[in-house]
Every structure is written in structure tokens, then in C-alpha cells.
Amino acid sequence: MALQVYTASLLKEGLVAYLTLENGNPSWTPDIRLATAGTDSELEALKLAAEQSELENHVVAPYAIDVLETEAGYIASTKREQIRASGPTIRLPQDAVRASRKAA
Amino acid sequence: MDSYIKDRKAEGDEWMPFTGLEESSSLPTGDIYVPLEEWLKSRESLLERNGRLGVALSNTDDPALIKDDLDRLDLVVLEFPKMADGRAFSQARLLRERYGFKGEIRATGDVLYDQLFYMQRCGINGFELRNDQDVSNSLKAFDEMTVTYQPASDEEFPIWRRED
Amino acid sequence: MYQYSEQDHQLLLERVAQFRGQVERRLKGDLSEEEFKHQRLRNGLYLQLHAYMLRVAIPYGLLSSDQMRTLAHIARKYDKGYGHFSTRQNIQYNWPKLEDVPDILDDLAKVEMHAIQTSGNCIRNTTSDPLAGVARDEVEDPRPYCELIRQWSTFHPEFNFLPRKFKIAVSGAIHDRAAVAVHDIGLRLIKNDGGETGFEVLVGGGLGRTPMIGKTIRSFLPKQDMLTYLEAILRVYNQLGRRDNLYKARIKILVHETGEEKFRELVEAEWEKIKTSGLFIRDEDFAWIKGFFKDPEYENLLDQDGNYENLLLSNLDFARWADKNIELHKQSGYRIVYLSLKTAHQPPGDVTADQMDAIADLADKYSLGQIRTTHRQNLVLSDVKLKDLPALWEELAALDLATPNYNHVTDIISCPGLDYCALATARSIPISQAITARFDDYDYVNDLGDVSINISGCINACGHHHVANIGILGVNKKGTEVYQLTLGGSAREDAAIGKIIGPAFEADEIVDAIDKVLSVYLENREDPEETFLTTYRRVGQPLFKERLYG
Ligand code: HEM
Ligand code: SF4
Secondary structure, eight states: OOOEEEEEEETTTOOEEEEEEETTEEEEESOGGGSOOBOHHHHHHHHHHHHHHHHTTSEEEEEEEEEEEETTEEEESSHHHHHHHHOOSSOOHHHHHHHHHHHO | OOSEEETTEEOOOOOEEOOSOSOGGGOOSSOEEEEHHHHHHHHHHHHTSSSOEEEEOOTTSOGGGGGGGGGGOSEEEEEESSTTOOHHHHHHHIIIIISOOOSEEEEEESOOGGGHHHHHHTTOOEEEOOTTSOHHHHGGGGGSOOOOOSOBTTBSSOGGGOOO | OOOOOHHHHHHHHHHHHHHHHHHHHHHHTSSOHHHHHHHHHTTTEEEOSSSEEEEEOOGGGEEEHHHHHHHHHHHHHHSSSEEEEOTTSOEEESOOOGGGHHHHHHHHHHTTOOOTTSSSSSBOOOEEOTTTTTOTTBSSOSHHHHHHHHHHHTTOSSSSSOSSOBOEEEEOBSSOSSOGGGSSEEEEEEEOTTSOEEEEEEEOOBOTTSOBOOEEEEEEEEGGGHHHHHHHHHHHHHHHSOOSOGGGOSHHHHHHHHOHHHHHHHHHHHHHHHTTSTTOOOHHHHHHHHGGGOOOOOOOOOSOOHHHHHHHHHOHHHHHHHHHHEEEOSSTTEEEEEEOOOOSSSOTTEEEHHHHHHHHHHHHHHSTTEEEEOTTSOEEEEEEEGGGHHHHHHHHHHTTOOOSOTTSTTOOEEOOGGGTOTTOSSOOHHHHHHHHHHTOOHHHHHHHOSOOEEEESSTTOTTOGGGSSEEEEEEEETTEEEEEEEESOBOSTTOBOOEEOSSOEETTTHHHHHHHHHHHHHHHOSSTTSOHHHHHHHHOSHHHHHHHHO
């Protein structure tokens, strides 16, 4: 079974977050590389913790995603989740305008 | 039913639902309401009772089917099987505005705080709130908004045609 | 434009207070996400791929300069300094925090704006012709009708929980710049033989996974009956529209499954019963609402200007811009100016807060303080004096808003796609940027003439790909983004759904594919006046297919 981590959106901010579980204590990080990954039975604990966070109105709609382990840490295995993890793949307009001014 | 609102007040509910499966001899005395199908079938015997009568429509029933009976009915029960299903809003308006029903129109099912305002505007005046809803808090929902633009059961004219 | 009454203001304040309450209940945990979702969606608040997204209504695409400044302020204070103008003439913010949304709505309410019914299964913001009131081909100004529809549909108690979302568009001109044929209801202002104004009523248009062109269910509806007729259509839909399957819930499916004739009978029968109700529009109602949209006091100007004409001859950039981005105005000495939001480095429709502020200033200085948003994700200054064009152009060029490409190949409609959207199956903005980069040559753009490219990042078709001359749909094929081409669509008065040409292309092939499609056109057109669409309709798919796959 593939290695998975739990992800969700933070209720207040709406931002993407990943679940870390240290000694049974859950917390949510924006950095997928810091997420706690698991398979099978470990995943069950992650699932419970994620659902608990949802019940406590900390996050919205948690779900598990497949990740790959690389030298730089975990990366999501689908394009969608990679974009979710690292943000839009295009330059945001503010930056784009600045860059085009510089070039001109 | 303790989470019941009638005419913007928390009330006790005096009505008993009747499914049509009971023996008619074992029917409770007092006010009962029956599903449309049962009404169409046993109308005559039901009308012989002393108590008040109501009919429950499912939200696919055409209210025109009971339009001629409305002066003998005191209650029409409408259903909101889930919040997103708004068919009964149209039924309520038709009952009130087109067929002139004067009795109680009651919303049942997923009856939640945030719909009460709209329901009331469509002529619904009885509310069986979903069990998790807080009655006294829900009473606030009726006055959250005071401005209305379009005609409905509570206003004959759009805002631009009203005398103020 | 329409001026809010005290009651209109009151309504917004109450609505903000209500939403503030809903947000508080959600944050405290008194509302579940499932229940809150219905409420936030009624207020244009989605949960997207990276963050919440707030959609703010711009009723029929009309903005005052102060409203534009507020949009800039919101972008700066609560977001990342930009906003996205959508094909439905609204604006979307991509990064607001839930906790901030009530404050954003408060700021909006101060300038008579809101996010009411910008999503959810209710009647959405009514869209219209961005040239309303100034176009030369206008039968009648659609804005007063749009405003009546806005008021009628706002918090309509009966139609707030429809089977699915409901979009209405109104056009008042010969040329359709509002894509009325692909809306749930499209209204076309026309005159009958007796010279009376009324509407052709189209129902059941829409895109998504089952694209359909609206059917004319009434060829002439007297204008007085507009609202009673809309109410009749909506009532039939609310009762009979399918609720068992999300993908079959739009009114287009009801019309299709019921049959046009039967559907018309149902509507007419319902309408008979309510046509004299309080929603009947009287002459005095029209007089009142039209009062808000009177012509400004135009100056009496000659339709020529020496300075302008000199610059046309001496400055090539100016001449190109004037050729592409300016339209004749009904008033002598005035012009309509398109502000292009399509450059190679900014996503289509995106505008920074600084640009918004500057546009607001330009509107004050040159265009009676108003701005319009367009269905093709551009902006319009509608009342610019001919003699001000040179100065305006200079300022627009400095703001990067003067790309001469209106209705040309680089004027691409694109939805946010997988860069932002939780429903996306592929990215669309990078594709639009790659196409723009490839064809960013004035002579080529000019030679291609009038052609539209639209891109959607999934089958929901927010980028209107079905009705583009060249449509691009991003799909996910076994984990990679691939792009399907449709040809021959149109969103105008000759509305048509494009046809899929063949197997999809990889991201790095799609620009070449577009290039081939364009060359087939250039090689086969009868003369430079023949547009892409006309050529395509004349020669059909085979030539294109052969070049792409042969
Ligand atoms: C980013 C969040 C968005 C979400 C979640 C979203 C969702 C959807 C969905 C689910 C549909 C299909 C509806 C159906 O077939 O019944 C749709 C259609 C549409 N959306 Fe969006 N959309 C988003 C953004 C946009 C944007 C940015 C625009 C404008 C550029 C837009 C304009 C439209 C239009 C014009 C349609 C087609 C109308 C039709 O189906 O008849 N949407 N959208
Ligand atoms: S078309 Fe699909 S990807 Fe694009 S905005 Fe709409 S839902 Fe998102």
C-alpha cells in the first residue's frame, strides 16, 4: 500500500495543511515535508487524528493523499496535490508586473 | 415535539400524524393530519371526525389536488427532505396566494435557522425544527432581515411599488 | 447608474450582520461545515485548492470608480494584491481568510457592493452587454431591465434553493456581447412590428458537461411582462427540475427532457395565472428605473480631432491600439475603449490593486467615472472623448493595459484551472500564457483578425471553451494534463457549440496544434476579410483534422 499523509484546509484561513502526529499529539503544518506519513495501521491513527481535528473545527474536509519519499522529503504524487502543496505554478500578478517592469 | 414554532412563538404541538396504516377505529381523538394519498382515499370518513384535520404533501405533490378541500383543512404539512431541496417553497406560495389557504402551513424535515426567513415569506407559519436546532435562538431568524424586494405571500408588490 | 436607496443599504447591512453571525457560529462549531457551506456559497465564498475564494458581484458589469477603488483596497488589505475578473463579469479574490470575510463585506457594502448570490443554487448575478447604453447597434439599453431583475431575484424567498444555479443574461443590441444563448435564461431586447419593445426569451442554454444553446420559448414578450414571465419559468423549474442527479439538474436538462413545446406550455400556463400580479411592470416603474440610466450630458463634439489623427499617422503603436481596442460610440466625438487584461505575463482577467486604482483614476479623468467588465474578461471605459484618446493611451500603455488585441487571438478567456481550482483536471493559465507568448506579434495577430480562443481547466466549462472558435479543454489522462480541441463554437448571435476535433494533445503539443489550426485557416480563407469562423463553417473539419493528425 502506498505511503500516505493527511491533508485538509485550515478552517479559519482556508490554507492547505498537513497532519503531523508526534507522540499521539496532532498538529497541522503548511509544509508537506513535515507531515507524518504512514501505511496501513499507522494510517488509521492519522485518520482518527484528522477526523478529531475536523470535529474540533480546526480543519475542513481532511483526506489522505499518496506521497513519494525523496531526498528532499515527501512530495505528493499527483499534479493536483503537488500544486496544492507548493502554490500556483504561475507568477502571481503582483510579481509578474514587477518583473515585466524590470525587463522593460 | 418540543422544537416547534408557530406564528413566531415557541409552542406545543397539538397535532398527531396519521400514516394510513392504523385501523381507523384506533385513531386518536383530537387533531390529526394524514398523507395526501390517505386523504384522497378516506376523505369522507375523515371528515366525519370531530377534531381538526390536516394533510401532508410530499414535495412532488401538486397542491391543486387539495385546493377544493382547503376550507375544511386547518393544516397543510410540507416537507423539506434536505436543506437544499426547495420545492416546498413553491407549494407554500401556491397554497397561500393562489388557493387562499388560511390555516397553518407547516415546514417539516431539514428545517434550519437559515431558511426560516424565506419560509415565512412564502407563507409558512408552522415550523417543526430539526432536533438539533435551538428554538429560542431560531426565533431571531425571522427578523434578521427587514428589507424585501419582491412580492411573496407577505407582500403583494415589489419594493418599488409599495407605499412607504 | 443605479443609486442605492436607504432600504438597499439597510439590506446590505443586515446581510453582512447575518453572515457575520454565520461565520461566528461556524468558527465556534455551532454550524457544521455541511450547513455552513450552503450559507457561505450563498455569499460567494468557496473553499478552493489553496484557500478560500470570494466572488464579488458586479451587477451587469457596471462599476463606479469608487467601487473600483474599494476592490483595489480589498485586494491589498485582505488578499495578495490582485483580483480576477471572470467571464460572468464578476471579480474573484483568491486568498481571503474566513475571519476577514465579514469585514470585506462591510467594506463592500459602503460602496453598494456585495457577494450575494454569487454562488449556490440560486439566481446568480445578471450579466449584460458591456456596451449597454453607448453601443451604436442598440435596440434599447438593457441596464434598467437588469436592475429590475437584480432586485426581483435578490433573496427571492421561493427561488433560493433551486435544483441548481441559475444564470440570466440580457442583451439590448443587434450584436450579442453577453452570450445570452448559453445562459439558463437569455433575454434579447427587440422591437415588434408595432414598434413596441419586448424580449425574445431563450431558455435552457448552458455549458458544463452537456453544452446546449438556449431555445426560444417566446419570440416576443412585452417588456411589461418580463418579471412575471421570469417568475413563471423559475416556478416551473423549481418544482420540476431534477434533483436526483447533480449533472442533470440545470434547466437545460428539464427543457430537453420535457420537450421544448411542453415546457413552453407549462410556463405559459403558469404565467397566465400571475401575469397581472404585483410583478407586472407599469409605465411609472419604467420611468423610475430608467431615470437611473439616463444618458450623461454629452458635449456636442465633432467626430474628428486633429491631434488624434496626427498621432494615428505618426505613432505606429498608437495606431495599432486605436485600430484594435477602440469602438465607435453612439455619440459623436466619443469613443468606447477596451482595456486589455491579456498580456503575456499576467493571467487573463487578473488585475493588480495598483492597476485597479489607476483605472479608477483614468475613469474619473476620461470616462465619467465608470468602468464596465466584459464577458471576455476585459474592462471598458465607455465614454472617452476622441480628443482624450492619445493621453489615455499613454497612461494605459504605462499600466500594461493597452495590448492591441481585443477579440483577437491573444484575447484569451481562461478559467483559473488547476492553479487555483479544486475541481480542475488540468491547468489553463499556463496554456493561455504559452499561446499568447507564441503569437505575440502584432502583424500576425492582425492578419488572423477576429478569432476567439477559450480555455477551461475541466468539463465544468467556466472558461466557455465550447463556444470559442477554438476551444481548449484540459483533462487529466492517467495523471498527465492533456488538452482537447474543439472548433467552430461561437458565443455571439450565431451561437454554436464547437465540435471536438480528435484525440487530446499533451501540454507541450497544444500550442503547435493551435498554430496548425490557424495556418489551415490562413491558407484556406477566401480573402482576408473572411473570419476564422466563416472559413471553418465553409470548409468543415476535415482539412483541420488532416493537418493535426494526418
Ligand atoms: C474557482 C472556482 C469555481 C468553481 C468551483 C466553479 C464551479 C463551476 C461548476 C461546478 C460549473 C458547472 C455547473 C453546471 O454544469 O451545472 C461551472 C460553470 C461555469 N462557471 Fe464556474 N467555477 C469556478 C470559477 C469560475 C470562474 C473563474 C468563472 C469565470 C471565468 C466561472 C464561470 C462559469 C461559467 C461561465 C460557467 C458555465 C455556465 C454554465 O454551466 O452554463 N466560474 N462553474
Ligand atoms: S472550468 Fe473547471 S477548472 Fe476551470 S474554474 Fe471551472 S471548475 Fe475550475
